[in-house]
């Protein structure tokens with residue numbers, strides 16, 4: 043026994059617990075910084091995705107302003123005609139004016155411009171929301187039921203600019219039940235898999251996203267028809283810093299971090315690949331997390347003294 047009345051065994055256990063906590067904090071920080079680094083890398087693409095709709099909303103507003111001027115001018119003319127001494131006599135000239143101003147075309151085009159602009163704004167709002175969800179700091183989050191396919195689509199939105207020029211996307215989603223998880227971390231896994239799949243495709247290719255479930259598990263597959271992975275690289279894929287990409291392109295942390303996130307969720311990532319034909323990364327997650335209290339290690343029994 044020590045002076046404070048605690049056994050050496052207990053002190054050791056407490057020290058171990060503190061070390062465990064420090065490790066968990068360090069891992070959390072690593073996770074967060076990898077997430078932020080990838081957002082940094084994606085920033086230009088996301089900016090482009092936002093700029094594009096903002097561009098056409100701006101140009102639509104210009105056209106709508108012109109249409110407004112024309113229509114208000116015409117209303118003014120109608121008003122003048124209505125209150126003139128002989129409104130019927132004005133009819134012909136008003137009709138001619140209406141034709142000159144191409145009012146029929148404006149009436150057809152105006153709802154389209156408004157709809158397109160509304161869609162553009164909704165797209166920007168969606169991207170900003172996805173980005174906010176994605177960058178949320180994970181600490182002290184509790185695992186909660188989440189819609190994985192919604193998360194996959196949001197993540198796709200964020201990385202789309204990296205993929206859209208060379209990738210044809212195929213979705214074969216089977217509906218999934220809500221899955222107990224840390225949604226923003228699972229999205230980070232999806233992002234790494236999507237980016238890897240895109241980077242495996244040199245010029246043009248296909249990424250297929252599919253999903254399915256059993257009674258207790260769900261799976262999400264990311265399949266590309268890119269370069270494939272040689273057999274001797276397969277055992278190292280999840281090693282931290284294992285990368286075959288040029289310096290500045292890859293840090294080799296994407297899969298290592300994805301693996302640790304999926305592990306934390308009591309799931310697994312399976313890989314199938316053929317050189318020259320492509321790869322499938324399958325994320326398998328339990329629908330409900332095992333009872334966490336049962337899963338955490340029990341305190342050591344007091345040493346008999």
Ligand SMILES: Nc1ncnc2c1ncn2[C@@H]1O[C@H](COP(=O)(O)OP(=O)(O)OP(=O)(O)O)[C@@H](O)[C@H]1O
Nearest residue numbers: 238239242270285286287292293294295296297321
């Ligand atoms: N879909 C894939 N097709 C072919 N090779 C892949 C695929 N996914 C991963 N790899 C291989 O696994 C390696 C490790 O992937 P990982 O995502 O961990 O790191 P990275 O992509 O190189 O860098 P980072 O993700 O940190 O930017 C890659 O360098 C690549 O060789």
Ligand SMILES: [Mg+2]
Nearest residue numbers: 234238296297
């Ligand atoms: Mg990667």
